[in-house]
Amino acid sequence: MKFPQAHTLQQIATIISSEYVGDPDFPVLGMNEIHVVTPGDIVFVDHPKYYDKALNSAATVVLINKNVDCPEGKALLISDDPFRDFNKLTDYFRPFQKASAIVSPTAKIGKETVVQPGVFIGNNVVIGDNCLIHANVSVYDNTIIGNNVTIHSGTVLGGDAFYYKNRPEGFDKLISGGRVVIEDNVDLGALCTIDKGVTGDTIIKEGTKIDNQVHIGHDTVIGKKCLIASQVGIAGCVVVEDEVTMWGQVGVTSAITIGAKAVISAQSGVSKSLDANKSYFGTPADDFRKKYKEIAAIRQIPDLIEKLKKNE
Numbered sequence: 296m297k298f299p300q301a302h303t304l305q306q307i308a309t310i311i312s313s314e315y316v317g318d319p320d321f322p323v324l325g326m327n328e329i330h331v332v333t334p335g336d337i338v339f340v341d342h343p344k345y346y347d348k349a350l351n352s353a354a355t356v357v358l359i360n361k362n363v364d365c366p367e368g369k370a371l372l373i374s375d376d377p378f379r380d381f382n383k384l385t386d387y388f389r390p391f392q393k394a395s396a397i398v399s400p401t402a403k404i405g406k407e408t409v410v411q412p413g414v415f416i417g418n419n420v421v422i423g424d425n426c427l428i429h430a431n432v433s434v435y436d437n438t439i440i441g442n443n444v445t446i447h448s449g450t451v452l453g454g455d456a457f458y459y460k461n462r463p464e465g466f467d468k469l470i471s472g473g474r475v476v477i478e479d480n481v482d483l484g485a486l487c488t489i490d491k492g493v494t495g496d497t498i499i500k501e502g503t504k505i506d507n508q509v510h511i512g513h514d515t516v517i518g519k520k521c522l523i524a525s526q527v528g529i530a531g532c533v534v535v536e537d538e539v540t541m542w543g544q545v546g547v548t549s550a551i552t553i554g555a556k557a558v559i560s561a562q563s564g565v566s567k568s569l570d571a572n573k574s575y576f577g578t579p580a581d582d583f584r585k586k587y588k589e590i591a592a593i594r595q596i597p598d599l600i601e602k603l604k605k606n607e
Contacts, residue, residue, distance in 0.1 A: 296472055296494040297325035298388055304356065304370050307337070310387055311380040316362065317370025323356050326384055328514065330532055330550070331495040337384065339377040378460050382470045385494065389472035392418045392436060405442065417453070423479070435491065441479035447507070449486040452477070456493045456513030456531060469493060471513065478502075484509065484525070500537075512549065524561070536571065558583075 305319035324335030329345075329352050332338045338354035340346055349357050350366055357365075358372040358380060365371050374380045398404075398416045405424035410416070413431040420434050423442035428434070432446050435453025446452075452475045459466040473492025477483070477499045484507035491497055492514040499505070502520040509523055512531035517523070519537045527541050530549035539553050542561040547553070554571025564578030574583035577590075 296327060296385075296389060298323070301335075304372070307356070307384070308372055311358075311372070311374065311383050313358075313380060314362075314373040315371060316365050316373065317356075321356070321370045325494075326381070326388070327354070327494045328492075328532075329354070331492075331514065337372070337381075339381040341377040378467065378469065385470040385472040389437075394418070399436075411448075429485075435475075437474045437491075438477070439474060440477045441481070441501070443480045444477055444482070446483045447485040447487075450483050451488050453491045454488055456490050458493060458513065458531070473497065473514065475499075478519075481505070487511075490531070506543075518555065 302323045303319060304315050304317050304321035304323055307323050308315040322335060323337060326337040329338050329349060332352050332354035334353055334355050336354045337356040337358055338349050338352055339358040340349035341360050346363060355368065356370050356372060358374055358377045360374055360377050362373050394417060399418045399420065401418050402416045402420040404410065404422045405426065407424055408422055408426040410428045411430040414428050415433045417434060417436035419437045422440045423444065425442055426440060426444045428446050429448045431448050433451045438453045455471040456469065458469040460469065471491050471493050473494050474496045475489050475491050476496045478501040480502045481499050482504045484505055486507055487505060487509045489497055489511045490513040495514050497511060497514055498516045500517060500519045503517055505523045506525040508526050510528045511517065512529055514531050515529055515533040517535045518539065521535060521538060522540045524541060524543040526544045529547040532550040533547055534552040536553060536555035538556045540558045542559065544562045545559050545565065547565040551565065551568040553565065553569045556572045557569050558574040559565065559580060560576040560583065563576055563580040566579040569575055569580065575581060576583045577586040
C-alpha cells in the first residue's frame with residue numbers, strides 16, 4: 296500500500312506513538328508485507344527469528360520491537376507491539392468506510408457493463424467495459440476489475456485476509472487494507488471467494504478462467520491464461536505463473552510458487568514450490584508418473600506379504 300502522499304518518519308512515529316531511530320525527515324512512502332516491500336515502505340517484525348530478514352529486505356523502514364543496529368540508509372520505528380501498530384497504520388491510511396448504497400456513488404462502471412439485481416459494489420470500485428456481473432455478487436471496496444470480465448452469482452471479491460496473531464486472550468486479526476485486481480478477459484464461476492491483500496494486491500491476470508467454488512487467499516498472484524477447476528483452495532502469498540492448470544479440489548499451501556504450464560491433477564496437495572512444464576499428482580504433489588509408480592508398488596505389498604508367509 297502506497298500512501299496518498301509521502302510522510303516523514305517523525306509523522307509516522309506520532310501516529311503510532313512510538314520511538315524512532317533515524318532522521319526525523321526520513322521519507323516514508325507506504326507499508327507492506329515483507330514479500331512485496333519496496334524502498335520507502337514500512338515492514339513490521341516482532342520475532343528475533345525474522346529480524347535479519349526484515350532489516351535486509353527492500354523496506355527502508357522497519358517497525359520492530361527491539362532497538363537494534365540500524366542498517367545504513369534505513370530507519371527504525373521502535374514499538375512494544377509491532378503487530379498492533381501495523382494495524383493502527385492500516386486503519387489510519389485505509390480506514391473501513393461504511394456503505395451508503397448497494398452501488399457506491401464512488402464506484403466507476405464502464406460502458407456496456409451489465410450489473411444484475413442484488414449485486415453489491417463498494418467504495419472506490421472500478422469496473423471496466425463489457426463486463427457481466429451476475430446476481431448477488433459482492434465486490435468490496437477498492438477492487439479493480441478490467442474489461443470483458445464475467446463474474447457468476449454468489450462470488451465475493453475482497454474479503455479479509457485469514458491472518459491472525461495468537462495472543463493469550465485469543466486470536467488478534469491483522470487488518471486487511473489491500474485490494475483485489477482482476478485483469479481483462481477473466482471469468483469467475485459461482486461462489487468463488489478471492490481475498491484482498493493485507494496491504495498489497497491479490498491479482499488474477501488476463502485471460503484466466505476460474506470454475507465454481509474456488510478460494511484464493513490474500514496477496515496471491517494468479518498468472519495469465521490459467522485454468523482452475525472447482526473447489527481448488529489456494530492459500531495466501533502464492534505465485535501461480537502463466538498457463539497453469541489445476542483440476543478439482545487441489546489444495547495449495549502458502550508462500551510457494553507454481554511454475555508456468557504446470558498441470559496439477561485433482562485432489563492433489565501442494566506443499567512446496569513446483570517446477571514449470573510438468574504434471575503433478577498426489578499428496579504431497581509430485582511428478583505424475585513417479586506418483587503412479589509409487590501407487591502401483593504399494594498395491595503389490597499385500598501380494599508380497601502373502602508370498603513371504605508361504606515361504607516361511
